[in-house]
Amino acid sequence: xxxxxxxxxxxxxxxxxxxxxxxxxxxxxxxxxxxxxxxxxxxxxxxxxxxxxxxxxxxxxxxxxxxxxxxxxxxxxxxxxxxxxxxxxxxxxxxxxxxxxxxxxxxxxxxxxxxxxxxxxxxxxxxxxxxxxxxxxxxxxxxxxxxxxxxxxxxxxxxxxxxxxxxxxxxxxxxxxxxxxxxxxxxxxxxxxxxxxxxxxxxxxxxxxxxxxxxxxxxxxxxxxxxxxxxxxxxxxxxxxxxxxxxxxxxxxx
Amino acid sequence: xxxxxxxxxxxxxxxxxxxxxxxxxxxxxxxxxxxxxxxxxxxxxxxxxxxxxxxxxxxxxxxxxxxxxxxxxxxxxxxxxxxxxxxxxxxxxxxxxxxxxxxxxxxxxxxxxxxxxxxxxxxxxxxxxxxxxxxxxxxxxxxxxxxxxxxxxxxxxxxxxxxxxxxxxxxxxxxxxxxxxxxxxxxxxxxxxxxxxxxxxxxxxxxxxxxxxxxxxxxxxxxxxxxxxxxxxxxxxxxxxxxxxxxxxxxxxx
DNA sequence: CGGATGCTTGAGGTCTATCAAAGCGAGTGG
DNA sequence: CCACTCGCTTTGATAGACCTCAAGCATCCG
Numbered sequence: 046x047x048x049x050x051x052x053x054x055x056x057x058x059x060x061x062x063x064x065x066x067x068x069x070x071x072x073x074x075x076x077x078x079x080x081x082x083x084x085x086x087x088x089x090x091x092x093x094x095x096x097x098x099x100x101x102x103x104x105x106x107x108x109x110x111x112x113x114x115x116x117x118x119x120x121x122x123x124x125x126x127x128x129x130x131x132x133x134x135x136x137x138x139x140x141x142x143x144x145x146x147x148x149x150x151x152x153x154x155x156x157x158x159x160x161x162x163x164x165x166x167x168x169x170x171x172x173x174x175x176x177x178x179x180x181x182x183x184x185x186x187x188x189x190x191x192x193x194x195x196x197x198x199x200x201x202x203x204x205x206x207x208x209x210x211x212x213x214x215x216x217x218x219x220x221x222x223x224x225x226x227x228x229x230x231x232x233x234x235x236x237x238x239x240x241x242x243x244x245x246x247x248x249x250x251x252x253x254x255x256x257x258x259x260x261x262x263x264x265x266x267x268x269x270x271x272x273x274x275x276x277x278x279x280x281x282x283x284x285x286x287x288x289x290x291x292x293x294x295x296x297x298x299x
Numbered sequence: 300x301x302x303x304x305x306x307x308x309x310x311x312x313x314x315x316x317x318x319x320x321x322x323x324x325x326x327x328x329x330x331x332x333x334x335x336x337x338x339x340x341x342x343x344x345x346x347x348x349x350x351x352x353x354x355x356x357x358x359x360x361x362x363x364x365x366x367x368x369x370x371x372x373x374x375x376x377x378x379x380x381x382x383x384x385x386x387x388x389x390x391x392x393x394x395x396x397x398x399x400x401x402x403x404x405x406x407x408x409x410x411x412x413x414x415x416x417x418x419x420x421x422x423x424x425x426x427x428x429x430x431x432x433x434x435x436x437x438x439x440x441x442x443x444x445x446x447x448x449x450x451x452x453x454x455x456x457x458x459x460x461x462x463x464x465x466x467x468x469x470x471x472x473x474x475x476x477x478x479x480x481x482x483x484x485x486x487x488x489x490x491x492x493x494x495x496x497x498x499x500x501x502x503x504x505x506x507x508x509x510x511x512x513x514x515x516x517x518x519x520x521x522x523x524x525x526x527x528x529x530x531x532x533x534x535x536x537x538x539x540x541x542x543x544x545x546x547x548x549x550x551x552x553x
Numbered sequence: 554c555g556g557a558t559g560c561t562t563g564a565g566g567t568c569t570a571t572c573a574a575a576g577c578g579a580g581t582g583g
Numbered sequence: 584c585c586a587c588t589c590g591c592t593t594t595g596a597t598a599g600a601c602c603t604c605a606a607g608c609a610t611c612c613g
Contacts, residue, residue, distance in 0.1 A: 118447050122534065126451035140447065143440030149447065178432050185439040186397030192446035193372050193394065193403065197380040199453035200497035204569065234591065243454035245570055250593055266577080266592065280376065458601065488559065499602060504561055520560065520610075 086161050090114075096137060096151040096159060103141035105163045109133050112157020113232035116140070117240075118149045127241040128192070130154075130215075130233060134222055138164075139188050154232040199243050206280045207242040208252040212262060212269065213277040226274075231267040340415050344368075350391060350405040350413060357395035359417045363387050366411020367486035370394070371494075372403045381495040382446070384408075384469075384487060388476055392418075393442050408486040453497050460534040461496040462506040466516060466523065467531040480528075485521040 087110065090096050096107060099119060114131045118140075128149060131137055137159065141147040198210055220226040231238075235246035235253075242249065256262050261277050263270035271277065341364065344350050350361060353373060368385045372394075382403060385391055391413065395401040452464055474480040485492075489500040489507075496503065510516050515531050517524035525531060 118451050120451060120455070120534070124451070124455045126447075126454045128447045128450050139440065139443055141440075142436050143438075143444050148444050182396050182435070182439070185436070185443065186393065186395075188443050189393055189439065189446060190397050190402050192443060192450065193380075193382045195450055196382050196446065196453060197372050197374060197378070199450060200380045200494070201374070201378045235593095236591085240454070246592080247571085247594085248569060251569095254593075280374075489561095490559080500560080501562085501603085502601060505601095508561075 088159050088161055090153040090157045090159065092153055092156050094153050096153065096157075097141075097147045098150045099147055101141075101147045103138070103145045103147060103164065105161045106136055106138040107151075107159040107161060109135050109137065110158045110160055112159075113154040114151050114157060115154055115233060115237060115241075116149045116151045125240065127237055129195070130237075130241070132218060132222075132232075136184055136188075139185055142185070154237075202280065204242075204244050204248050205252045205255060207244065208238070208249055209256060209261070209277045209280060211238060211242060212256075212271065213274065215269075216271050216274065216277075226271065228268070228270040231269060342413050342415055344407040344411045344413065346407055346410050348407050350407065350411075351395075351401045352404045353401055355395075355401045357392070357399045357401060357418065359392060359415045361391040361405075361413040361415060363389050363391065364412045364414055366413075367408040368405050368411060369408055369487060369491060369495075370403045370405045379494065381491055383449070384491075384495070386472060386476075386486075390438055390442075393439055396439070408491075456534065458496075458498050458502050459506045459509060461498065462492070462503055463510060463515070463531045463534060465492060465496060466510075466525065467528065469523075470525050470528065470531075480525065482522070482524040485523060 088096075088107075090112070096114065109131055111133055113133075114135075114137060115127050116129050116131065116137065117125045117127045119125045131151075137151050138147070140149050142164075198207055202210065215229070215231075216226040219229060233241075235249045238244075239246040239249040244252075253262070253264050256277075257264050259276075261271075261273045263272060342350075342361075344366070350368065363385055365387055367387075368389075368391060369381050370383050370385065370391065371379045371381045373379045385405075391405050392401070394403050396418075452461055456464065469483070469485075470480040473483060487495075489503045492498075493500040493503040498506075507516070507518050510531075511518050513530075515525075515527045517526060
């Protein structure tokens with residue numbers, strides 16, 4: 046009920062972490078405490094505003110109900126790396142579980158709305174029931190798998206493959222939410238994409254143009270149309286030199 | 300015996316996840332079940348052997364007591380990416396929490412020994428106490444932070460910086476275990492390092508040679524001696540063109 | 554001792570970064 | 584409403600970092 050009041054039914058999520066939310070609510074109810082105590086509040090984040098920043102104390106997890114975020118970690122020298130783009134239905138804040146402080150910035154790319162989930166209360170509520178813990182394990186485990194997949198992209202793919210993967214990943218995530226996967230509008234700049242993929246914005250632009258020239262996608266600035274999902278997903282290897290079946294010596298998998 | 304491993308008591312851990320182990324034991328005891336039920340068994344893994352492989356069903360977490368592992372994820376096309384090198388005191392298997400199946404291979408680089416922690420039993424044991432859950436959250440959270448830091452390395456550093464970071468990270472991790480951080484023997488090949496860092500083994504070799512020429516380290520094949528920790532850690536930017544304070548446009552925080 | 558595997562180093566090619574300029578779009582103010 | 588500005592995008596030319604190919608050496612092991 047929590048986020049069911051807004052006006053954009055198509056692109057909005059009732060409660061992105063429905064399971065977690067309802068679990069939490071159920072737990073809270075079971076513990077005879079008001080549900081509102083667990084799912085504290087909805088918070089609006091303006092475009093360009095930070096939901097939290099690296100170094101901020103860890104208070105809550107945030108479930109995105111509407112909008113789009115980017116998360117970025119930073120090195121001492123100031124260099125930054127966008128570790129991911131999160132959309133409605135995604136969870137933000139898991140980076141802070143370990144140290145009690147956030148290790149990345151979360152910045153809204155669009156006017157967004159999140160559902161605040163105070164972590165300590167989740168913990169307390171979960172004490173009675175295993176379900177909540179299981180759900181959190183699942184979410185953290187997914188984050189680990191996602192990050193490792195990203196390492197594969199960054200470590201072993203050419204520019205064009207990275208961009209192709211990026212687009213097809215976005216499409217897949219939209220699909221998983223029941224949104225049209227064929228066409229959409231990018232919420233981030235070429236610069237952001239490039240940073241995320243370890244490329245410059247010019248290279249991203251060129252890669253997109255090239256993918257379009259090959260007929261895999263159609264682009265008009267931020268507007269993307271996916272024409273050949275299969276080719277995109279397969280990495281879209283084109284004039285690739287790299288990409289030998291290679292490696293990881295030592296094991297099998299020659 | 301290859302790299303001076305075995306029979307060196309200094310390099311061994313009683314139980315790497317001491318906290319988790321003892322917690323588990325305590326919990327089990329509290330639940331009036333034999334402790335041996337939680338920490339099932341110690342298992343030996345030969346050099347080159349897999350502790351588990353991608354696709355294997357998730358049964359346990361593994362705490363390394365002795366030895367060295369590499370973990371690698373694979374793409375459909377067979378390309379692999381080494382996501383990390385794990386040493387005594389590290390935990391293996393968190394990749395499988397989300398899906399119930401392992402998403403990477405874990406291969407021993409040395410004769411190793413692990414402590415098996417059946418996950419379902421941990422869950423059950425944790426039902427009563429929060430401590431065990433907290434410990435697991437901590438460990439998973441650390442994995443997330445580590446992976447994201449690796450994304451920063453892969454996405455924004457030059458070859459030489461990556462190698463410098465790699466070496467200094469190894470040194471730090473040895474230090475954290477009370478081992479001499481100044482000199483050690485690499486358990487992995489140049490090829491493995493290169494794969495992990497998104498480079499070729501030739502480039503790794505050259506980068507190491509260059510770092511040695513600059514006096515930051517001393518190398519003799521696998522034997523490493525760290526001479527200038529500070530310079531190494533600072534990324535060791537040398538003839539770097541990349542690496543402007545740059546980025547992550549969009550938000551502000553120029 | 555010979556073979557195998559891994560490491561080093563060199564030469565040349567290629568992908569991607571860098572530098573540069575022009576087109577486009579959206580928001581602003583006159 | 585239009586000119587203007589500013590940020591984003593596209594595209595080109597050039598340079599540089601890293602990969603590829605290749606040969607020689609070191610180390611390990613049967």
